[in-house]
Amino acid sequence: MKSLCVAAAMLVATAGLAAAEPRTFVVTSSNNPAGNQLLVYDTAGNLIQTAPTGGLGGVAGNAGGIAATRDSIAVVNFQSESVSIFDVTDDGVQFRETIAALSSPVSVAFGKDHLYVLGTTSVESHRLVGRDVASTPDGSESLVVGDGSAAQVGVLANALLITEKSNVVETVALRGGAVGGPADAVEIPAGSDTPLGLATRGANGYVTIAHSDEVGLVKNGQLVALTGSGTQHAPCWLALVGAYLYSSNSPSHSISRYVVSGVSVTLDEAVVASTGGAPTDIASSGRTVAVIDGGGQTHLTQFDVDDAGDLHQRAVSLIVNGANGVAVIER
Secondary structure, three states, rough: OHHHHHHHHHHHHHHHHHHHOOEEEEEEEOOOOOOOOEEEEEEOOOOEEEEEOOOOOOOOOOOOEEEOOOOEEEEEEEOOEEEEEEOOOOOEEEEEEEEEOOOEEEEEOOOEEEEEEEEEEEEEEEEEOEEOOOOOOOOEOOOOOOOEEEEEEEOOEEEEEEEOOEEEEEEEEEEEOOOEEEEEOOOOOOOOOOEEEEEEEOEEEEEEEEEHHHHEEEEOOOEEEEEEOOOOOOEEEEEEEOOOEEEEEEEEEOEEEEEEEOOEEEEEEEEEEEEOOEEEEEEOOEEEEEEEEEOOOEEEEEEEOOOOOOOEEEEEEEOOOOOEEEEEEEO
16 A cells, blocks of 8 residues: 555656646747738647737838747737737637737837837837736837837846847836836947847847947947957847857858857857758747748747757748747746
8 A cells, every 4th residue: 555655646746747847839920911920839840829919910120029928928010000919828829919009019028017019110118917918008218210120129127228220229218117218329339230139138238230240238328348240241130048149140041159248248159050041030048049041931940059058950840931020938
C-alpha cells in the first residue's frame, strides 16, 4: 500500500510539473487591407489559429505592429484607425475588443498599466484595467514631424521612445504612466539617415538608424553611444535577449548580434544567422527569437538562443506576403 501511495504521489507531482511547462506561441498579422487577421504558430512552425481582428490592415515601413504580454496581444489595424486586443489562452488567442486610435496606428507597446499607440501623427496612452483597455486615451501628444513616417514606439522607465523615418528620434514624458509631455527630439549625428526599429529595457533604448548602418543607445533623452553594423547593411528592426541585441538587416538577408549595456553598444557577430529573404520584423522572449523575411515568398523563422547568444533555427513557416509585426509569447 505504501508503495502504491508513493507511486501515486510521484504521478501527481509529475503531472504538476507537466502542467507547469511553459507554452510558447509566435504571432504575426496578415496585414490584409481587406480584412486583417492574427496568425498564431506553435514552436514547430504549425499554424494553429487564424483570428480576425475586425479591422483592416495595410501598414508598411514600420516596426512593432504587434505587442504582447503573457496574457494580452495588441495589433494595429492601419486602414481602420484602430487597435484590436486579444486575450492569450493556453490554446491560442481570443478576441476581446477593438479601440479607436487618434491617427492611423503603426506601432503598439505595453507598459506596466498602459497600452501605447503610435499613429502617423500622434502617440497616445490607454489605461489598462486587468485585460481591459480603456477606449478613451488618458494622454496624447503630436509627434515632432508627424508626416506619416512614424515607425515604432517603445517604453522607457519614465518616457516613451519613438522613431520617425524622417530622421527623428524622440522621447515623450510619462506622468503616472500616461502620455504627459511634448515630444522632444533626441540629437543624432548630422547625416544619420532613417531611424526605424528600437528595443527598450528600463532606462535604456536601442535604436537603428537604418540607412546609415548604425545602431545607437538612447538614455535620458540623449544618444550616448553609436556603432556601425560592420559588413551588414541597413539594420532595421531590433530584439533583446539578455545582454544580446539582434538586428535584422534587410538588404543583407542577415541577423547581427550586438552586446549591449547601459553605456555601450558593441557589434559582436556581424552575421549570427542568415535568412532566405529580406528580414524585417524581429521579436524575442526568453530564449526564442522570431523573424519575418520576405521576397518571392515570406517566411516566419524561429530560433533558439543558447548561452553564447548563438541562434539555432527551430522552425520555418511559409506565411502570407505582407505579414506585419511579430511577437513571442511564453505562458
